[in-house]
Amino acid sequence: MSKQQLIAMTHSLIEHAKAGTLEQTDSIVEIPASSYTDPELFEREKKQIFSRLPLMVAPSCELPEAGSYKAMTVAGVPLLLTRDREGKVGAFLNMCTHRGNPVALGEGKASRFVCGYHGWTFKNDGSLIGVASAEDFGPVDKATHCLKKFPVLERAGLIWATLDPNSTLDIEDFLCGYDEMLEHFGFANWHLFSKRTIKGPNWKTAYDGYLDFYHLPVLHANTFGADFFNRANYFAWGPHQRLTTPTVKHDKLGTNESMNLEDVPEKDWPIDALLAGVWTIYPHISIASFYGGSSRGALLSQLFPGDTVGESVTTQYYLMEREPTDQETIDGANQQFDFLKTVVEGEDYATGKRQHDALMSGLMENVLFGRNEGGGQAFHRWTERLVSASDAELKTIFSHQQAAEAAE
Ligand code: FES
Ligand SMILES: [Fe+2]
Structure with a gap:
């Protein structure tokens, strides 16, 4: 069932690519700049999101x-x-x-x-x-x-916990069926190759970047390249979102290998083609697949709010399908991991910090999310909704959500 869903998503991406289109939301959305800078809201988010939702x-x-x-x-x-x-x-x-x-x-x-x-x-x-x-x-x-x-x-192959001993919110309900999709990675049998912690800007500023392909060829022109795609389609399971680019090709990121999916029967599409793009787990996880040293790997980024509204802390886990044993694979994986750290720390988070400092001037009322940035729109919509929901409402939101997913 969930495999069929992966295949259907891939077909939709191929169709969009051939038509030269992407899915757009109805309108551009304005978010108050204060939602990134207000210390009181930040404290509420820590309490209502991070101390109350499964993480x-x-x-x-x-x-x-x-x-x-x-x-x-x-x-x-x-x-x-x-x-x-x-x-x-x-x-x-x-x-x-x-x-x-x-x-x-x-x-x-x-x-x-x-x-x-x-x-x-x-x-x-x-x-x-x-x-x-x-x-x-x-x-x-x-x-x-x-x-x-x-x-x-x-x-x-992932562990969720709710940091409220009295929580009655069912973790499965909160996942809205997304865990079934994530099962396809097979993380239960993967290996933790390495991890590291880096500091970043406000947690929402940082998370915006994980939900955004629009910036890729500009901010990452010197690393991913100025020809990199900047379009994403979004797929949602409750607040959890996958973003992936409309394409007919399957590029093995980190290698020069590429495959035209239309040349291959659907039953032979490789699982990593079906899982392409970035898989985010609300409110603070992003998973992106790469190849490092010829073995399949994933960068799992786990983001937490820091001590103040302008700070966050991210642990980057580099997961590998197989534990590398030969030096060449180990070196390749290390190289890939170092590269990804440079990109996130030196480009995404450095920009996020500059952006945060500028927003702290208080002289800009709203920031914008375009019709091509539906992921960011949904993330802020969910966050606003969940911050203000009572405990009882929280339970209702997710039991309805699951019923809605099941009905699809
Ligand atoms: S605080 Fe743990 S033994 Fe006293
Ligand atoms: Fe980025």
Whole structure:
């Protein structure tokens, strides 16, 4: 079913390419410039979006085996991800139930965590198994002093968590069927080759760039080239969007190989042709496929708001279909990854920071999203809607959304 959807999208892209057209929205949209610069709105977004919606917190291959764990901070919330003996992923508030010290730091392998302050011990399923000097401390009901659990879901080789322990929003509902599409990448069996963290501008300024092909041949003239395409069609599953260019060709990005899809029967279209373009996961993920050192790879960018309205932090994960073993493939992958870091940090984010500083002057009322920039229009529409939705409305929005997707 979802494969049929991929094929149908590809046909539509081919038809648009042959007609020399793209899908346009009805009108140009104005967004208040203050939506990028207002510190109060920024705090609301952290609370209403990042502390309330399911977030893709790690690719599965970052926690590759039983005992793997990762500690991270998301919009001020200390999060601990673990994989237990049965391979099940857990997401916990990384705060010792004694006095709140994070029980785990960094990442690695451990079946239990000893808090570094007074020595309380927790298993990697969150249970409290040891109170230091228990007879001195006094009686503690261990069952009610486990690490606080967050809702978590592992799907399509990716891990989502909702940083609200009381959330009743179903993560599957939130995904609106998009996880079925993402399954086609096969990330569950991929390998994490490398990752790095870079600083960027306001999270929405940064995310706009991931939803935008319009800028490619201009901003990236010196890296991707001035002949690069600047058109995208958008496909949406709730707030999650794929953008891809209308074309009859399948170019293997990072190589010189190209295929005319019309010369090949539809049943033989390679999966990477069907998955071309950028797949974003609302509100903060972008996935783009590349080839590095002859092996299939993907750059997964995970974006979080930073400390102030003008800052964000992005972790770039370089995922590879197979773990490279020979030096040539390793060098090729490293080269590809370095190139992508230069593009994002030196071109996208450097521009985003200049843009942000200029918007901070307060002298521009609105920014514009053209009829060819439907992805950005939808992103801002969803963000505005979700920031102001109550918890109950949030649930309704996504249960309706899923029903609507199912009916299509
Ligand atoms: S804060 Fe963890 S043992 Fe005291
Ligand atoms: Fe860019």
